Amino acid sequence: MYMYDLNHDQGMFLLTPDSKILDAFIRPSSMPQVVEGEQIGSYLTPAAAAALQEAVQKGEQTMLDLQFREMSGTYTYQFMKFSSGRIILRETEQAGSTSVKSMAHYFQQSPQPLLLTSRAGVIKDMNEAFEAFVGEPARKYIGEHLNAFFPEFTSDWVYDRLEDPEHEDAFHRAANVNQIGGEIERVHCTFVPEEGGAYYVIEMVTDNTSPLAGFSRWHEDALTGLPNRLVMSQKLQDALLQAEQDRTQCAVLFIDIDRFRLINETLGHVVGDQVLQLLAARLQSNVRKTDLLVRLGGDEFMLLISHVKEADEVEYVAERLLASLHPPLEIDGFEFHLRASIGAATYPAHGTTPDMLIKAADAAMFKAKNDPVENIRVYKSQMSQDFAEWFYVENDLQKALMQNEFELLYQPQFHIDGEKVCGVEVLVRWNHPQRGMLAPGQFLPVAEDTGLIVDLGHQVLKQACRQMKAWQQTYDTKIPISVNVSMKQFMQKDFVTKVENIILETGLAPTCLELEVTETVTMDIERTYKVLQQLKKLGVKISLDDFGTGYSSLQHLNELPFDVFKVDQSFVKKMVHHERGRAMVHTMLKLGEIFNVKVVVEGVETEFEWETIKTYGNPLLQGYKFSHPLTEDQFSNLLRQTPAED
Template sequence: MNQSEWDKLEESEMKYQAVFTYNANAIFILDQFGKITEVNPATLTITGFSSHFLLNKKITEIVHQNSIKSVQAGMTKVWNGHSVTIDIELNHHHLKEVIVHVTMVPLKIGEIVNGAIIFAQNITEDFKTKRIALEDELTGLPNRRYLIETLESAITEAKRANEKLAVMLIDLDRFKLVNDAIGSLFGDRALRLIAERLKSSLNEQEVVTRVGGDEFVILIPQLKSEMEAKSKASRLLERLKKPLIIEEYEFTLTGSIGISIFPNNGEDCETIIKSADAAIYRAKSNGSDSFELYKREMRFQLNEKFQIENDLRKALERGEFSLYFQPQFDARSQRYCGEEVLVRWNHPDEGLISPGKFISIAEETGLINTIGEWVLREACFQKKKWIDNGFPAVPVSVNLSTKQFLKRSIVEIVSDILQASELPPHLLELEVTESITIDIQRTSDSLKRLQSLGVQISLDDFGTGYSSLQYVSQLPIQELKIDQSFVRNIGNGKHNEGIISMIINLAHFLKISVIAEGVETKEQLDYLVGLKCDKVQGYYFSKPLSVVDFERLINNW
C-alpha cells in the first residue's frame, strides 16, 4: 500500500471517529454474539450508564422489558443481513423513561454478518407529546385518534396479507345511572377498573381504546373466523359483569358489544366503525349484556334511530305527544280502581309510534326528562278535570324514568305540578323501577320526601331488575307491580308461577299491595285472584285508550 493509499485510509478513519465521537445519537457496536464492544459518548448521556457498565452486555440487557421482544425480532432480521428500524424503550441508570428511534444495520465481511451497528435517536420528548395526544387522560388507554391511526394501518396490513380483522364497540349498560346515582368521581373510578379488565383480557396484538364517555373499542387483527370474534365478545361480557367494589359501594355493570369484521362489513376505517355502531344499537335494543355481529339490515335501523332522535327533539314543540290511559281493577270485585298513564307519539309522517320505539332513544339523549315532566303535568291536569266532572276519585299512576327520579329537583317538580293542577296528592301514584336501588340511601331519602307530599309510590316491573329482595323492606313503597313477562307465562310452568306467588306473599307480609299487569285471559285472572293479588290491568279488561275512549269506557263500566 503506497503513501497515498495510507493517507486516504487515515483520512477515512478520522472521519469515522469524528462521526462516531461527536454524533448526537447513541451508537452501539455489537460483535457476532450480540455483545456491545464499543459505544460513543452520546450513548452514555442518553442511557446514564458508564461505558464500563455497557461493554460486554448483550443489547437486550439494556432494553426495557416492554421492548425486548421487538429487539429480539429485529436482531434476528439483522443476523440474516437486513436493516431494521423500530422505536423502543431503553433502560436508564436513573430509571428515567427513554424512548429511542433505532436503526439496526448488519456489519458484513463479504457475505458473512459478523456484527451490527445500532443507531439510536432520543425521541423521548416527541414521544411523550405524541402519547399525550393519543392517550385517554382518565384511563391511560389509547384514545379515538390512536384508534383511527392504528385501524387504518391494520386495514392496510390485512389487505396486504389477505387477512381479516374485527372491531368491537363496547358500551356500558346503566353507566349513566351509576354516574348520576353515586357521583362522577366514583364513575371515573369505575371506568378505570373497567379499562383494566378489558386490557387484561387481550393479547399483545389486540388493542383496546376509550373513545369517549363509557364507550370502548377493541381492535383484533389477524382474525381467524367470526366464531373467534363471538367467543372473545362472550368472554369480555363475562369479565365486565363481575361486581365492582368502590369503597362502600358494590354494584354490577354489564356491557353491550357491536362487532364488525373487515373486509366483510366494510373496507375502510369509517365504514367498519359505522358497522360496529349499527351492531351495538341492535345489541342494546335486545337488552343489556349481549353482543351482535353486524348484518346489512342493521344500517337501516341505525339510520331510523337517528331520524327518530331528530324528530323527537321537535315533537314536544309541535304537540305530537298524547296521553293514553289503561284502567286498573280490583282483582276480586273487578271494580275500576285506578288507571296508568302511557304516552303515545303521533308522528306527522309515520302515524302513531309506540313507546318501545322512542323511549330508549329519549333516555339515551336525555330527552326523557322533558318528555316525562310533560306527561306528569298533563296527567295531573287531566285527572283533576275528570274529578271535577264527576269521575271516580281513584289514583292515576305515572311512570318516573330513572333519570327523572335521580334529578335532585324531582321533589320540587312534583310539588309544583300538584300545586298548579290542584290535584289532591293522594290521587297521584308514582311508579319507579328497581334500578333506582343503585344508591339505596339516596333512593330512600328521595322516596320519603315524595311521600311527605302525600303521593303514593309503586315499584314497577318487580322481579326483572337488579335489586335485592332486601331492598323492598327498606324502601317506603305502597305497591309492587308484577311484570307482565311473569303473568304471560301463567300456566306454562311452575317457575313463573312460583315467582308470582313469592312476590305476592312477600308484599303482603310487608303490608304492601300488589298489582299484576299484562292480564289477557280469564285463566290468568283466576290464578291471580287465587293468590290474593290485589289489583290487575291488561287487555282482558281494556287496552290503553285515548282520553275520549277512556271517558266512554268509564261511563259505560
C-alpha cells in the same frame, strides 16, 4: 350513540347544550388536551368563549374563529347545533399561526428523535434528541435531503407522499425503514399542512420503542392509561393494509357498558371514574397481546382484532370479554355488576376502510344494546338503517316536545272481580306528523339517551294530573292515576319541587297521584329514601314498577316507603307452563300482604291467568283480558258505564 370521523385532518368537539365537553377528537397539531365534563369555554380566550356563547344562543350553523388559552394562533371551526341541543364543533381550516409553530415547544423537548422536513424531503429542523441519536453535530445537514440519513430508505409510500404536489390532507402513518447499521426499525411520519408550505415531522423509533412513544401526550387516555381513539385510527389503517397484503381478515369490536350513566348520576363521577379504571384493567387483562384495546371516551371502548382466521374467532373474543365482566367490581365495599353490549364488524366483509368498519361495529353495538337477549351482535346491513333511525328520532324529539306531539293513553286497573275500575296507568305515544303514531319503544330509549326524557316526563305528568282532575270533577271519582317516572327524571334536584308545583297548578289531590319508579332507584339508597320521604310528605303515593326484575333486595323493600308493588307481566306469562312461574307470582302477592302494600298484576290476558291469580289473593289487575289502553274519550265512557271503586 354518535359517530366520530377519525380522519386526521380534523379536530372535533361534541358538546352538551350548555357547552360542556361530552367528547373530543383531538388533533395533536392544533388542539390542547381537554377533560370531559368541563366547560369548553375554560379552554378558550374570553373573546372566543363569548363568540361561541353567541353561536349557542342563535343555534344557527356558522363558522367560528377560535383561540385557545394555551395555544398560539386562531383555528376555524364549523358550528352545528342539533334539535336535541347537542353541539358539534368540527375543525375545518386554520388561520393565523401555523400548526408547526404551535407544537414547536413539544418538538424541541421531546425525548424522541425528531426531524422536520419539507414536502420535497429537504431537512428544515431537528431536535436535540435527534442530534444525540446521530452522535455527531447533525445540524450541518439542515438543507440537505432526507436520504443524507436514510440512504436506503425503502418505504415508497413515504416518498410518494413527500413528492405528491396534490396531497394536501394531514396524515399520520408508520412504516418500516432500513438504515445503515439497522438501528431504526420504524419511523412515524406526520404531514402538517402549513400556510405557504407544508412540512413533515418524522419520528425515529428505536429499540422496539412503541411507535407512539413520542406522541404519548395525545395518544393516551388520561383516565385509564389505555390508548385513545387516535391510536385506533392509526392502527386500524395499518391493520387493513396488512390484511389486504396478507389476504387475511381483521375485526373491530365496539364495546359499550350498559346503563353506566346511572353510576355517574347516582354515585357521582369520582366513583364512575374508579369503575372505569377497574373496568379498563379487567378488559385489558383479557385481550391478546396482538390486539389493541382503546377507550373512545365515556363508557365506550373499542378492540382491534388482527389476523382473524375464522369468523367464529371474533365472537369468541367478544364472549370472553363479556365473561370477564361477570365477577363484580369492588370499590369501598360496594359491588358493581356490569354488563356490556358489543358490536362486531369484520374486514373485508363489512367494510374496507376504517370509517366503514367503525360505523358498522357501532351500528351492530346499537342493535345489541337494544336487544334484551343478545349482548353480542355481528353487523348486518339492516343495522345501518336502524342506526339512522335513531338519529332521525333524536333530531325530531325536541321539536315534538315544543309542538305537543305526544298523546296519552290510559290503561285501566280493575278489582279482582274484573268489573270495578280501581285506577289507571298513563301511557305515552308520539303522534309524529310524518310517520304517524309511534310506540314507546321507538322513542323512549332515544329520549333517555339524550336527556330529553326529563322534559317529556314533566310534560306527561302535568297533562295526566290535569286530565285526572277533570275526570274527578265530572264523574265524582277518586281513583288514582299512575305516572311512570324515569331514573333520570327522579334524580333531578328539583324533581320534588316540580311535582309539588304540578299538584298545586292542576288542583289534583296528592293522594290520587301514584308515581311509578323502577328498582334502579335503589342503586343510591340514601338519596332515594330522601326523595321518597319528601314525596310522601306531599301525600303522593309511590309505586314500585316491574317488581322482581331489577336491583332491589328485600332489605331495600323494607327500608323504602312504597305504597304499591307492580308485578311485571314477564312473571305472569310464565304461569301457564311453569309451576315455578306460578310460585313466583304467589310469593310476590304474599310479600305485598307482609309489607302491607297494594299489589297490581300487569299483563293479565287469559282466563287461566285470571283464575289462577284469584286463588292467590286480591290484587288489582291490568291487562288486555280486561281492557286495552284507551284514549281520553274511551276512558271517559268507561268511567260513565263502569262502577269505580274509590
